[in-house]
Amino acid sequence: MLPEYYFSIMTKKIKKRKKSDTSNSGLIDITKKKFRWSDYLAEKIIKGVAFLSITIIILIFFFVFRESMPIFSSAKPAETTVASQEVQETYGEVTDQSDKQETYGEVTDQTDVQETYGDVVDTTAANVAAESYTVSAGSGHDDNQSALKTLMSKEWYPVSEKPRFGLFSLIIGTFKITLISILFAAPLAILAAIYSASFAGKRTKEIIKPTIEMLAGFPSVVIGFFALMVLATFLQEVFHYETRLNSFVGGIAMGIAAIPIIFTITEDALTAVPKTFNEASLALGASKWQTAFFVILPAATPGIFAAVLLGIGRVFGETMIALMATGNAAQMGMNPFESVRTLAATIGAEMAEVVFGDTHYNVLFLIGSVLFIFTFVINAIAEFYVKGKLMKRIQGK
Amino acid sequence: MSFEKIHTENMTLHYGSKMALNNISISIPEKKVTAFIGPSGCGKSTFLRSLNRMNDLIDGVKIEGKILIDDINIYDKNIDVVTLRKKVGMVFQKSNPFAKSIYENVAYGPRINGVKDKKQLDEIVETALQNAAIWGEVKDRLGDSAMGLSGGQQQRLCIARTLAVNPEIVLMDEPASALDPLSTSKIEELIVQLKEKYTIVIVTHNMQQAARISDLTAFFYLGELIEFDKTKKIFTNPDKKQTEDYITGRFG
Amino acid sequence: MIKSFKNNIKGILIEGLTLSSALLIIAIVVVMFTVIFIGGKDQISWEFLTSFPEDGMTKGGIFPAIYGTALLVILMSVAAVPFGTITAIYLTEYAREESIIAKSIRFAVRTLAVIPSIIYGLFGLGFFIKFVGTSMDNAFLGGQLKWGQPNILWASLTMSLLTLPVVIVSVEEALKTVPRDLRAASLALGATKWQTIWKVVIPGSISGILTGTILAVSRAAGEVAPILFTGVAYYLATLPGSLSDQFMVLGYHIYVMSTQSANVDQTMPIQFGTTLVLLMLTFILNFSAIILRYRIRKKKTN
Numbered sequence: 001m002l003p004e005y006y007f008s009i010m011t012k013k014i015k016k017r018k019k020s021d022t023s024n025s026g027l028i029d030i031t032k033k034k035f036r037w038s039d040y041l042a043e044k045i046i047k048g049v050a051f052l053s054i055t056i057i058i059l060i061f062f063f064v065f066r067e068s069m070p071i072f073s074s075a076k077p078a079e080t081t082v083a084s085q086e087v088q089e090t091y092g093e094v095t096d097q098s099d100k101q102e103t104y105g106e107v108t109d110q111t112d113v114q115e116t117y118g119d120v121v122d123t124t125a126a127n128v129a130a131e132s133y134t135v136s137a138g139s140g141h142d143d144n145q146s147a148l149k150t151l152m153s154k155e156w157y158p159v160s161e162k163p164r165f166g167l168f169s170l171i172i173g174t175f176k177i178t179l180i181s182i183l184f185a186a187p188l189a190i191l192a193a194i195y196s197a198s199f200a201g202k203r204t205k206e207i208i209k210p211t212i213e214m215l216a217g218f219p220s221v222v223i224g225f226f227a228l229m230v231l232a233t234f235l236q237e238v239f240h241y242e243t244r245l246n247s248f249v250g251g252i253a254m255g256i257a258a259i260p261i262i263f264t265i266t267e268d269a270l271t272a273v274p275k276t277f278n279e280a281s282l283a284l285g286a287s288k289w290q291t292a293f294f295v296i297l298p299a300a301t302p303g304i305f306a307a308v309l310l311g312i313g314r315v316f317g318e319t320m321i322a323l324m325a326t327g328n329a330a331q332m333g334m335n336p337f338e339s340v341r342t343l344a345a346t347i348g349a350e351m352a353e354v355v356f357g358d359t360h361y362n363v364l365f366l367i368g369s370v371l372f373i374f375t376f377v378i379n380a381i382a383e384f385y386v387k388g389k390l391m392k393r394i395q396g397k
Numbered sequence: 398m399s400f401e402k403i404h405t406e407n408m409t410l411h412y413g414s415k416m417a418l419n420n421i422s423i424s425i426p427e428k429k430v431t432a433f434i435g436p437s438g439c440g441k442s443t444f445l446r447s448l449n450r451m452n453d454l455i456d457g458v459k460i461e462g463k464i465l466i467d468d469i470n471i472y473d474k475n476i477d478v479v480t481l482r483k484k485v486g487m488v489f490q491k492s493n494p495f496a497k498s499i500y501e502n503v504a505y506g507p508r509i510n511g512v513k514d515k516k517q518l519d520e521i522v523e524t525a526l527q528n529a530a531i532w533g534e535v536k537d538r539l540g541d542s543a544m545g546l547s548g549g550q551q552q553r554l555c556i557a558r559t560l561a562v563n564p565e566i567v568l569m570d571e572p573a574s575a576l577d578p579l580s581t582s583k584i585e586e587l588i589v590q591l592k593e594k595y596t597i598v599i600v601t602h603n604m605q606q607a608a609r610i611s612d613l614t615a616f617f618y619l620g621e622l623i624e625f626d627k628t629k630k631i632f633t634n635p636d637k638k639q640t641e642d643y644i645t646g647r648f649g
Numbered sequence: 650m651i652k653s654f655k656n657n658i659k660g661i662l663i664e665g666l667t668l669s670s671a672l673l674i675i676a677i678v679v680v681m682f683t684v685i686f687i688g689g690k691d692q693i694s695w696e697f698l699t700s701f702p703e704d705g706m707t708k709g710g711i712f713p714a715i716y717g718t719a720l721l722v723i724l725m726s727v728a729a730v731p732f733g734t735i736t737a738i739y740l741t742e743y744a745r746e747e748s749i750i751a752k753s754i755r756f757a758v759r760t761l762a763v764i765p766s767i768i769y770g771l772f773g774l775g776f777f778i779k780f781v782g783t784s785m786d787n788a789f790l791g792g793q794l795k796w797g798q799p800n801i802l803w804a805s806l807t808m809s810l811l812t813l814p815v816v817i818v819s820v821e822e823a824l825k826t827v828p829r830d831l832r833a834a835s836l837a838l839g840a841t842k843w844q845t846i847w848k849v850v851i852p853g854s855i856s857g858i859l860t861g862t863i864l865a866v867s868r869a870a871g872e873v874a875p876i877l878f879t880g881v882a883y884y885l886a887t888l889p890g891s892l893s894d895q896f897m898v899l900g901y902h903i904y905v906m907s908t909q910s911a912n913v914d915q916t917m918p919i920q921f922g923t924t925l926v927l928l929m930l931t932f933i934l935n936f937s938a939i940i941l942r943y944r945i946r947k948k949k950t951n
Contacts, residue, residue: 059772491830
């Protein structure tokens with residue numbers, strides 16, 4: 001059964017519509033699919049460029065790892081290395097603290113190297129140093145096997161006669177710094193974020209939040225400078241320790257750098273908790289602080305966890321502050337007031353002086369790979385926590 | 398063979414697995430105002446958007462059946478969609494002028510089509526603004542930002558913008574629903590004038606509006622075309638009970 | 650009543666504790682800034698900013714460091730801004746939200762954002778200098794060493810990788826403020842996708858692109874680790890004249906002067922002065938970016 005209208009049309013005189021009947025000027029022909037160059041090109045170029053960002057990650061990964069791989073390859077026949085005299089006596093417990101002070105970063109003078117590891121005082125060592133440097137330059141590839149064995153040892157003497165690449169002391173140093181910095185930064189940043197999210201009035205918040213976030217705008221070399229020039233002296237006067245630059249100073253300085261990250265993400269997590277939680281708690285007669293600590297904080301825990309993780313990641317890989325404020329001595333003691341050397345600082349200090357293709361070169365890239373993996377994993381965990389658990393918690397699973 | 402401007406046969410549309418339009422067959426004549434009415438979610442806007450293939454922008458949309466405009470199946474793979482949209486223009490529910498001047502908004506379409514000559518553009522802009530019954534209000538401030546106009550003016554500007562491309566059909570998706578009564582009546586007047594030159598298809602949830610301005614009315618319900626007839630008949634003596642129920646307000 | 654009184658005391662103490670934490674952090678910010686300002690303000694003069702260092706860095710100015718920083722930052726922007734903008738355009742305009750490609754790119758961007766800056770330096774050395782540079786030398790110069798060593802070109806490229814995530818995120822944010830129905834309106838008028846992007850979306854997100862650029866510049870001006878061994882130097886007698894030259898920057902200048910100066914007392918004022926200049930530079934840049942970002946967010950909520 002046709003609609004009435006359709007029927008009436010069919011019974012009327014059918015007027016054949018001439019094409020020129022259209023009052024619109026010009027035919028609009030929709031039947032030819034037009035190929036538009038600019039659109040095609042634009043799409044191809046845009047897609048191509050976007051893909052490059054994935055490519056870059058893969059490239060970075062690949063190249064950093066590639067340059068560290070030679071360590072693990074089988075050793076070539078070793079040239080007989082020179083002096084049998086091991087520089088045994090010269091490493092070990094540091095006797096003279098003041099020597100620590102001199103080096104902050106780039107090693108420019110070989111004799112300095114010997115001094116910083118707190119050892120030899122007599123001149124023969126200087127000769128050995130010179131010899132060992134040339135030896136290692138030539139025997140780079142050859143000592144791979146033995147170098148590999150030293151990786152987990154405790155001694156970091158990459159430029160001594162028999163190079164030892166014990167990462168252990170560097171790892172300890174890095175962990176010490178990270179621990180101190182997070183112990184300092186996390187409580188401060190989290191409490192401040194709680195204030196900003198749960199207690200502060202609108203106007204106060206508008207002053208506090210941007211000021212703390214301004215901290216993120218300080219380049220790390222400036223924070224390092226501040227630590228080196230001012231903070232170290234200040235803390236030394238307060239705590240009366242011997243070494244001016246140590247893991248404590250470095251840790252506090254790194255903490256300062258980590259505060260903005262922990263603060264911002266924690267604050268975001270706290271404000272992301274639905275307002276309804278807040279209202280429900282207050283309506284039940286709880287006070288502001290009870291609501292903040294017993295309702296909102298628990299709900300935001302995954303986000304806070306992620307914030308601290310990201311703070312850790314930041315500190316772990318920080319180079320400039322480490323170079324300037326930690327004393328740069330590869331030591332392993334538990335004392336926070338002694339100098340340390342971090343993984344990142346080692347790369348920063350030694351890469352410029354290293355011979356391309358040398359074992360030392362490869363080990364530095366290996367350290368880089370370790371840093372890469374570590375921060376990658378931390379980031380992945382943090383993301384998992386924020387995306388997965390935080391969202392689930394708020395949506396109630 | 399069909400005689401009408403727009404003709405569909407057994408058109409069905411799926412959003413993924415959900416069927417949104419079922420077996421729509423309709424013939425819409427040219428240079429008249431056809432209104433689509435029906436309760437929310439009944440598919441009338443979806444159907445409207447199929448007529449200029451704006452549904453292509455949504456993922457997972459599948460269309461079966463034929464939609465013919467001027468006897469050409471617009472879903473044929475040889476069709477140039479970009480050109481189709483110059484022939485079939487659209488005015489949206491919420492006015493969406495570009496963040497440019499009034500002049501540039503209207504000139505956008507012609508510029509895209511390659512018109513570069515300033516005098517030509519001026520002429521097209523003026524004609525379009527006149528046809529959209531807004532020329533008098535803006536002729537002295539063509540350089541001002543379009544965002545400074547009122548809601549009703551912005552919508553008329555959007556109509557002018559569409560007209561500047563010289564389409565044959567103008568689709569309107571609830572063009573006055575976001576406007577106050579005064580602006581609404583101005584737009585309604587405009588639509589009645591426009592049908593002299595253009596084929597108008599308008600979706601509206603306002604039955605009285607449909608009754609006021611349209612020549613033909615199609616009643617959609619739950620993705621199906623229930624009844625399509627002269628407006629007068631639909632509103633005074635509909636064939637289907639569902640239509641009658643909707644018109645008299647028993648549901649919707 | 651006593652219980653609620655106790656509770657009140659508890660509440661006040663706790664609120665006080667959190668407030669003190671916030672104030673302590675602010676105090677750190679203020680102290681850092683003040684100390685550097687006081688230490689450096691006397692150094693700042695037109696001469697200081699425009700003359701070369703003299704006398705083993707104990708006198709003179711820091712012009713080459715400023716020049717090098719500016720040059721580095723400009724080259725970096727030339728690489729990073731178009732690249733990052735195009736990637737952001739892909740993510741918002743072309744890729745489907747849930748597609749694997751989009752997710753991978755976003756993941757890659759987030760990973761790039763957290764990699765320690767020193768790793769970029771390693772990459773710059775291993776890839777740009779030793780791989781690309783040496784290949785270039787072998788291919789075009791018959792093995793002569795020109796591009797296979799640290800210079801401003803490689804350093805800028807390295808830095809641009811570091812700032813890429815910043816640009817991408819800012820531009821994406823700006824692109825998203827352009828309402829979807831503006832794109833629909835353009836397409837409904839018979840414009841193609843690229844025409845829509847070029848004539849509607851990009852003009853609407855210029856401020857976001859600008860914000861991203863400013864943030865990238867600010868970051869690049871202050872980072873030292875990525876350029877430690879890809880091109881920076883402590884003292885150069887001349888300004889870098891070509892892409893294969895080395896260069897000086899403010900950050901590295903501060904680092905070396907403060908840790909390896911022979912005559913600390915004499916160079917101290919210059920150290921503080923240089924630090925103050927760098928700090929002011931990054932602050933002004935960050936501040937402008939924040940204002941721009943605030944304006945963008947306001948536009949969105951309107």
